[in-house]
Amino acid sequence: MSTLPQKESRAPTTCVGLASTQGLDSNCGDGLERECSRKLGQKLPELCGVGDPTTTFSSYSSHLSSRGSIIKWFWDTAEEGYRGYLMDAYDEDKNPKLSQSDMLRVEPSLLQYPDWRGHLFLREEVARFLSFYCKSPSPLKPENVVVLNGCASLFSALATVLCEMGEAFLIPAPYYGSIKQHVYLYGNVQLVCVSLDSEVTELGTRPFQLTVKKLEKALQGANSEGVKVKGLILVNPWNPLGDIYSPRELQEYLEFAKRHELHVLVDEIYMLSVFEESVRHHSVLGLERLPDPQRTHMMWSTSKDFGMSGLRFGTLYTENQEVATAVASLCRYHGLSGLVQYQMAQLLRDHDWINQVYLPENHARLKAAHAYVSGELRALGIPFLSRGAGFFIWVDLRKYLPELTFEGEMLLWRKFLDNKVLLSAGKAFECKEPGWFRLIFSDKAHRLRLGMQRVRQVLESQSQKAEDPFSCQTQEPRG
Amino acid sequence: MSTLPQKESRAPTTCVGLASTQGLDSNCGDGLERECSRKLGQKLPELCGVGDPTTTFSSYSSHLSSRGSIIKWFWDTAEEGYRGYLMDAYDEDKNPKLSQSDMLRVEPSLLQYPDWRGHLFLREEVARFLSFYCKSPSPLKPENVVVLNGCASLFSALATVLCEMGEAFLIPAPYYGSIKQHVYLYGNVQLVCVSLDSEVTELGTRPFQLTVKKLEKALQGANSEGVKVKGLILVNPWNPLGDIYSPRELQEYLEFAKRHELHVLVDEIYMLSVFEESVRHHSVLGLERLPDPQRTHMMWSTSKDFGMSGLRFGTLYTENQEVATAVASLCRYHGLSGLVQYQMAQLLRDHDWINQVYLPENHARLKAAHAYVSGELRALGIPFLSRGAGFFIWVDLRKYLPELTFEGEMLLWRKFLDNKVLLSAGKAFECKEPGWFRLIFSDKAHRLRLGMQRVRQVLESQSQKAEDPFSCQTQEPRG
Structure with a gap:
């Protein structure tokens, strides 16, 4: 609100x-699909949203490619909601943690081309941080960490390196709508919804309950339409519901994915924003045993849990070195400053303060x-x-x-x-x-x-x- | 060296x-094209380089898409050259300018989602900076500036918003080889070389002289092969030659582009690294009259002129608001930290020190x-x-x-x-x-x-x- x-x-x-x-949720409307499908050779994924319904995507620019026009359209239609917010100044207390004098360090190595996976000192800190907060059964490893400028970029990179154009990820809906753009704008990857409803029909379940049965049905539906599904996206805690998957549920979804050789992208961007003492979040990195570790990829960022979306820091944790390397290769386009990498390491290392x-x-x-x-x-x-x-x-x-x-x-x-x-x-x-x-x-x-x-x-x-x-x-x- | x-x-x-x-120049070999063309539906652009010639792109990963495998391949094959450098520590004096106390400022607005074009205070500073150093005939405008995390990202974004997949940019060769990856990995855009040679045949010309005649010929060649060319890339000063285009040459190339309705991407990343007093660089932004301002896009970064490739700061200047907006829309994947934006504004504002x-x-x-x-x-x-x-x-x-x-x-x-x-x-x-x-x-x-x-x-x-x-x-x- x-x-x-x-x-x-x-x-x-x-x-x-x-x-x-x-x-950025309220920036797409139905006009786009109608208009674009005509022009674009490939099938445009179904786009939806709460933008002005009178807005239709009627004018291709003479200077932009058709995908360029679509990319621009996403910007233009954000006007009424998100843009209104952007036009206004903010008034908050300064953040004393980041302003501390030890937060500014300018070593020459921080100003040179980095290892595109991220500086080792930061990946070590991220591995320690995730080991602790995700309660991993054994220490997590820096070589499985890739840092970049936010989870939006990570969705873009993972979609591109895991899927061919036109292939798809499953995602339980309702879901954070921007993910659709993140996997599509560069990657040309679609989302296939596992559409859930609010009615509670079985004992022990809740509104919008995700079940393996529903996952199977959605996958089958996509297959029957000739859409190749390559993975499953889980956002846990779940935006917009606030739901948290139990370890048993998580395990079931991972087993489902393994059966179908699907990658699982687990977005835990809200993992530290669990404010009720009676509620516990269970990270996928905390599970005793991953059914398919080579296809399980966890993502986290400081944007939500530390309220710093403008700092542009996100991280991937995956045991799959091929995936880590391919994402790192794209990090030339998603790199974050060495100075910010230093600041992030300082922040994440201070478990006492956190x-x-x-x-x-x-x-x-x-x-x-x-x-x-x-x-x-x-x-x-x-x-x-x-x-x-x-x-x-x-x-x-x-x-x-x-x-x-x-x-x-x-x-x-x-x-x-x-x-x-x-x-x-x-x-x-x-x-x-x-x-x-x-x-x-x-x-x-x-x-x-x-x-x-x-x-x-x-x-x-x-x-x-x-x-x-x-x-x-x-x-x-x-x- | x-x-x-x-x-x-x-x-x-x-x-x-x-x-x-x-x-990153020495990381591609001829094996890739051979192997990839078979598997990929679309034509893979001709890839070349000085990687180990015994390296062939023979193994597609079971976990990656075909484009993911290519993306990873670019990383793997960088091992011998660039990677050797990365494995070693650096030993330099600290940079006193960036370490000054006024370089760390943590305002809440810097930590929130920014305007994806970049904070206004930075775009204003970039406009002033470019007006001065590019000797623009009239003051440049902040609304024509988009800042992002480096020129690699800018090539990727411009390729995507200006070209359909498989379309191409002209580029005089020899050229900085990484540009090929930048326009291809995400954008699926090709480069068409205007191949130049060292022999001097005409009076008043120099080795590897670019001429309109050669541009016309390369364009014609592409057209006859069914490759749609959407723009021309000029790197000025020219990497790897060190050549600088005279204002008259620049004007001729721009007129050529206008005749064919081509965009011109002018990469001036070395514009302040002209160290001979007898030599003068003329920025495209300094020309009295641009033949086609809506199709002329200038790029610059601090990576070379300020020796800070690890800081990840680059900027686009274009009068074309559609292009600026479409690139800004992709800046969700190329954003740089608000804290770095503040530092860059501080650096660029200090003309006396510079x-x-x-x-x-x-x-x-x-x-x-x-x-x-x-x-x-x-x-x-x-x-x-x-x-x-x-x-x-x-x-x-x-x-x-x-x-x-x-x-x-x-x-x-x-x-x-x-x-x-x-x-x-x-x-x-x-x-x-x-x-x-x-x-x-x-x-x-x-x-x-x-x-x-x-x-x-x-x-x-x-x-x-x-x-x-x-x-x-x-x-x-x-x-």
């Missing part, structure tokens, strides 16, 4: 607080913000998933839709935007049920109050449906 | 001195190193091009080849390597005449002495041909 200034367009947009924005200062404070703030927003939602009678991880709450606003369609969802999204509060609508996550929204709560209390006030205004102005047969129950964190 | 330790493989490799290494301290010292060192190496070459009776710009001398070793073929060139290259001195052979630059080598002189005096001693040892051990019908005269800088 981002609250925008109401009167004065130059006033600061309030946005995410402790951590980075979740933007454990005793940073994480307790970060978790306490996330918990308080989550408690406030979920309390407000309860007071409004709005069902939502409450998971205790991540920066977002997945909210069921189906009863507020003027009609139970994605057009209705878009109308409500625009109502929020007109009232200067930016939510991400379910369509941007390829949610198959219209009416779900992702609400980001990782912000300062006064901004959340303002934001929730605006949310309330919008919802109260909507004529509520008398009946509400769709909504699922609020789900509290599992013990 | 890089001198490697002779006895102890762990001892430091001496390499480029004032500035960054020119590596003019009065940095450039005079850098030019004096480059000039002294060039004088020493060219003196040694003259003493050895080796013809070479002496240009007064860049970090390299283009050296004619044809009379030392055991046979006048690329196999002979490779044998000599290996002789140098066996004697622990790394030169780049002409094949890596797609030079059409075997026997040319690029020798890097931007290093400290004691390393250059050692390197030249080893060069001399190798050449003296070669049986010189009695006759020398091939060599061209040493060319001194033009007045």
